[in-house]
Amino acid sequence: MRIALFITCVNDLAFPATGIAVTRILRRLGHTVDFPADQTCCGQMHANTGYRAEAMPMVRNYVDVFDSYDAIVAPSGSCTAMIRDQYPHLHPPATSVAARTYELSELLVDVLGVTDVGAEFRETVTYHPTCHGLRMLRLGDRPLTLLRQVRGIKLVELGDAEECCGFGGTFALKNPDVSTAMLTDKCARVRDTGARVLAAADNSCLAHIGGGLDRHRSGVRAVHYAEILAETGATS
Amino acid sequence: MSRPVAPATGSGRIRTPLPFPTAAKPAVADTQLRANLHRATRTIRAKRARVVDEVPDWEALRDAGAAIKADVQRRLPELLEQFEASATAAGATVHWARDAAEACRIVVALTQAAGADEVVKVKSMATQEIELNEALEAAGIAAYETDLAELIVQLGDDTPSHILVPAIHYNRAQIREIFQRRMADAPADLSDEPAALAEAARAHLRRRFLSARVAVSGANFAVADTGTLVVVESEGNGRMCLTLPETLISVVGVEKLLPTFTDLEVFLQLLPRSSTGERMNPYTSMWTGVTPGDGPQDVHVVLVDNGRSAVLADPVGRPALSCIRCSACLNVCPVYERAGGHAYGSVYPGPIGAILSPQLTGVADNASLPYASTLCGACYDVCPVKINIPEILVHLRQQAPHPPAERAAMRVLSWVMRSPRRWAAALRLARVGAGPLGAYRERRTGARTLRRLPWPASAWTRSRDLPLPAPQTFREWWGKQ
Amino acid sequence: MVGEAVSARDEILARLRTALADSPPPVQVPRGYRRVDDRPDLIATLVDRLEDYKAVVHHGIDALPRLLSEVGRLAVPTDVPADWLAGYAGELHRDSPPLSPAALDDLDAVLTGCAVVVADTGTIILDAGPAQGRRALTLVPDRHICVVRTDQVVGLLPEALTRLDPRAPLTWISGPSATSDIELNRVEGVHGPRRLEVVLIDSGA
Numbered sequence: 056m057r058i059a060l061f062i063t064c065v066n067d068l069a070f071p072a073t074g075i076a077v078t079r080i081l082r083r084l085g086h087t088v089d090f091p092a093d094q095t096c097c098g099q100m101h102a103n104t105g106y107r108a109e110a111m112p113m114v115r116n117y118v119d120v121f122d123s124y125d126a127i128v129a130p131s132g133s134c135t136a137m138i139r140d141q142y143p144h145l146h147p148p149a150t151s152v153a154a155r156t157y158e159l160s161e162l163l164v165d166v167l168g169v170t171d172v173g174a175e176f177r178e179t180v181t182y183h184p185t186c187h188g189l190r191m192l193r194l195g196d197r198p199l200t201l202l203r204q205v206r207g208i209k210l211v212e213l214g215d216a217e218e219c220c221g222f223g224g225t226f227a228l229k230n231p232d233v234s235t236a237m238l239t240d241k242c243a244r245v246r247d248t249g250a251r252v253l254a255a256a257d258n259s260c261l262a263h264i265g266g267g268l269d270r271h272r273s274g275v276r277a278v279h280y281a282e283i284l285a286e287t288g289a290t291s
Numbered sequence: 292m293s294r295p296v297a298p299a300t301g302s303g304r305i306r307t308p309l310p311f312p313t314a315a316k317p318a319v320a321d322t323q324l325r326a327n328l329h330r331a332t333r334t335i336r337a338k339r340a341r342v343v344d345e346v347p348d349w350e351a352l353r354d355a356g357a358a359i360k361a362d363v364q365r366r367l368p369e370l371l372e373q374f375e376a377s378a379t380a381a382g383a384t385v386h387w388a389r390d391a392a393e394a395c396r397i398v399v400a401l402t403q404a405a406g407a408d409e410v411v412k413v414k415s416m417a418t419q420e421i422e423l424n425e426a427l428e429a430a431g432i433a434a435y436e437t438d439l440a441e442l443i444v445q446l447g448d449d450t451p452s453h454i455l456v457p458a459i460h461y462n463r464a465q466i467r468e469i470f471q472r473r474m475a476d477a478p479a480d481l482s483d484e485p486a487a488l489a490e491a492a493r494a495h496l497r498r499r500f501l502s503a504r505v506a507v508s509g510a511n512f513a514v515a516d517t518g519t520l521v522v523v524e525s526e527g528n529g530r531m532c533l534t535l536p537e538t539l540i541s542v543v544g545v546e547k548l549l550p551t552f553t554d555l556e557v558f559l560q561l562l563p564r565s566s567t568g569e570r571m572n573p574y575t576s577m578w579t580g581v582t583p584g585d586g587p588q589d590v591h592v593v594l595v596d597n598g599r600s601a602v603l604a605d606p607v608g609r610p611a612l613s614c615i616r617c618s619a620c621l622n623v624c625p626v627y628e629r630a631g632g633h634a635y636g637s638v639y640p641g642p643i644g645a646i647l648s649p650q651l652t653g654v655a656d657n658a659s660l661p662y663a664s665t666l667c668g669a670c671y672d673v674c675p676v677k678i679n680i681p682e683i684l685v686h687l688r689q690q691a692p693h694p695p696a697e698r699a700a701m702r703v704l705s706w707v708m709r710s711p712r713r714w715a716a717a718l719r720l721a722r723v724g725a726g727p728l729g730a731y732r733e734r735r736t737g738a739r740t741l742r743r744l745p746w747p748a749s750a751w752t753r754s755r756d757l758p759l760p761a762p763q764t765f766r767e768w769w770g771k772q
Numbered sequence: 773m774v775g776e777a778v779s780a781r782d783e784i785l786a787r788l789r790t791a792l793a794d795s796p797p798p799v800q801v802p803r804g805y806r807r808v809d810d811r812p813d814l815i816a817t818l819v820d821r822l823e824d825y826k827a828v829v830h831h832g833i834d835a836l837p838r839l840l841s842e843v844g845r846l847a848v849p850t851d852v853p854a855d856w857l858a859g860y861a862g863e864l865h866r867d868s869p870p871l872s873p874a875a876l877d878d879l880d881a882v883l884t885g886c887a888v889v890v891a892d893t894g895t896i897i898l899d900a901g902p903a904q905g906r907r908a909l910t911l912v913p914d915r916h917i918c919v920v921r922t923d924q925v926v927g928l929l930p931e932a933l934t935r936l937d938p939r940a941p942l943t944w945i946s947g948p949s950a951t952s953d954i955e956l957n958r959v960e961g962v963h964g965p966r967r968l969e970v971v972l973i974d975s976g977a
């Protein structure tokens with residue numbers, strides 16, 4: 056199976072560790088992965104902010120870059136949801152490649168049939184299901200299924216887990232007061248758990264929650280769950 | 292042969308006087324309001340979830356509800372004519388109103404013709420929308436709201452902040468305070484127990500019900516094949532208004548139609564469980580024209596367009612007309628919970644308001660509302676008629692007038708991102724450019740983040756640190772292998 | 773005539789027709805929901821629902837005399853079955869000629885039958901048919917005593933609708949009047965009857 060990595064623009068620039076983690080997990084499981092260098096951005100920010108015309112070149116570029124792969128994996132619930140939910144309407148030729156695009160946990164659990172990726176991570180972790188993963192992709196407990204198999208991990212439940220963190224892309228900038236109020240509540244629930252690590256499937260939400268946690272010097276680290284799955288306990 | 296007539300936008304209380312972020316600011320800062328909304332929305336969420344979970348065919352009911360409403364929209368002109376014919380045959384008089392002002396004129400004229408200088412009102416979104424109380428008052432007619440929450444809002448000189456519970460923003464202590472201040476016949480020792488407050492409202496309105504000559508209502512449903520109107524309520528104020536006065540005037544949006552009486556079997560299961568979280572609301576009244584010797588003998592229906600034709604004209608936004616005003620989407624909305632209903636500036640708050648108000652007025656007149664959402668999708672999950680609110684929000688954002696600076700930035704970004712070569716160069720540039728700063732912050736604080744930035748980035752950094760580009764981008768790492 | 777004012781009716785219908793210029797395709801309504809209840813004991817469900825709404829349930833016609841003995845002034849529809857009133861010694865007010873709202877407000881209770889009852893939701897439906905009278909009768913008095921025969925009970929709401937005539941004035945009652953307007957908590961007792969008592973009688977008996 057030819058698997059391509061769609062790393063997403065934000066991860067490429069600001070969170071390379073997540074892409075590196077996805078690469079390591081898949082290689083550890085014996086798969087060859089490719090990173091087509093011509094990839095850019097899925098166009099979600101443009102499309103969801105009201106600039107669909109400006110998003111279209113990115114949509115077409117995605118099809119050009121990825122159409123020849125059997126499976127495309129993205130470590131982002133919201134980018135995957137953009138591709139799978141919106142692409143077929145925006146650009147019908149994208150329908151087939153959109154259907155072959157998976158969020159990491161979907162690729163692992165549904166396509167590759169793996170729940171134990173051989174990870175070890177000795178920390179207390181709480182998991183926030185991001186909205187697009189939860190309600191658009193219906194990831195269900197796939198990410199948690201994967202995390203539960205991690206050796207040494209202590210998973211603690213997050214209160215009001217299914218409530219949005221208040222990021223919402225440009226929402227955070229356009230509605231800073233409401234966004235901050237939602238963030239404050241989410242950070243409080245995270246701190247209530249006593250976990251030292253907050254995991255989620257989207258680095259954009261994590262930058263928002265993590266940024267809030269850092270601001271309050273909470274000592275909780277926000278990481279993409281792929282980075283936990285990549286850990287083997289060996290000193291790297 | 293009729294000439295084509297363009298659909299028209301509406302008027303009334305459906306426009307935001309202030310942009311949503313500005314209007315939300317004081318609400319977010321009001322800790323009492325936040326606490327009231329938090330408590331009330333959590334209560335109702337849990338109740339709704341419990342009674343929905345016990346229905347094994349809930350999804351089938353939602354599918355049927357959505358399809359019936361789509362069918363209504365598709366056949367709206369013919370169903371309206373059918374409704375008019377059946378209601379008229381049953382003894383009702385049907386009126387048509389193009390907009391809010393015309394609807395108000397009709398109700399005022401009918402009230403005057405009945406020789407009344409006061410009306411009792413059943414809670415109705417349509418009459419709020421057309422600002423009927425103000426129009427009646429201008430004509431020297433007193434309008435008495437009889438729904439408990441509407442009464443609270445009216446006595447408090449306030450406006451509703453929720454579709455179902457217009458006074459959701461008040462807690463019991465605040466309600467007692469309003470009653471003591473504004474209700475002349477409130478007992479001196481009124482407690483803030485909900486039962487005591489309800490008792491005070493009962494005593495206050497009793498005489499008015501028994502002597503009212505004209506009542507004004509809305510309708511939850513209007514059945515085309517029989518001409519039946521349906522009002523769903525809890526307190527019995529609806530039954531009082533719909534039964535005791537001689538004249539009954541019902542103001543009904545044209546989208547409220549259902550094709551057949553049988554279709555009620557779907558909606559009367561969906562609505563109560565979604566709205567108050569009950570298996571069934573205490574009272575539902577259905578009437579078809581006039582019944583000799585039973586109830587009002589002078590029955591009027593005012594069918595109102597007021598922007599609904601404009602909503603219908605947009606195939607993507609059209610499903611907003613399926614809304615049955617259950618308010619489930621408000622109750623689960625994290626933005627509504629923090630901002631409250633008044634921030635939406637329209638009688639329709641929350642997620643449904645964020646799509647319906649801009650469509651009724653034209654997006655340019657309510658441009659901030661489609662952005663009053665994180666697109667988290669909680670509204671779509673609970674909507675009993677499966678309105679894909681996030682999809683319509685994104686659709687309306689395409690039509691919204693964009694701020695010039697934002698437009699320029701988005702265009703530049705798109706120009707960069709559409710080209711793999713330019714994007715790779717931009718990534719390199721951002722990484723290199725931010726490199727020294729990132730290294731400096733990392734030495735100082737142990738993290739590659741920024742704490743304070745000038746506007747517009749300050750909208751981010753006032754409550755969160757901002758991550759800087761990593762020392763090496765992913766593609767650089769990949770290239771080195 | 774040139775410049776003749778178009779009626780609001782014609783203009784609205786014309787607007788709506790223009791709005792549908794895209795000719796949306798016909799819709800097939802999927803009716804996969806339950807239309808018949810297969811619960812074994814409908815009556816037990818009904819009692820559970822009624823009590824959940826804080827209605828009081830009595831069993832058997834024999835419960836009536838004791839109930840009515842507490843009622844000083846009782847309103848009844850003109851066609852109330854005579855055996856329901858057996859032994860009633862209080863003031864009886866038949867709704868003929870029709871009692872005024874003020875007169876009804878002075879009475880202590882009203883006794884009626886009903887048309888159909890939905891077990892699943894605990895809903896009593898009145899259609900102004902036999903032993904029910906007009907709508908005001910069951911609205912103004914503060915206590916409603918309603919006799920329900922077991923053959924009037926159906927499982928689900930769709931089953932009830934098929935038994936009703938849409939042209940009749942219909943009142944669906946699920947418990948005493950209530951409000952959730954204060955902090956979204958339900959409290960019983962507002963404008964409608966504050967007490968609802970149901971007397972269940974076995975129609976097979």
Ligand code: SF4
Nearest residue numbers: 614615617618620674
């Ligand atoms: S949009 Fe849906 S959930 Fe919201 S009020 Fe309307 S019917 Fe209810």
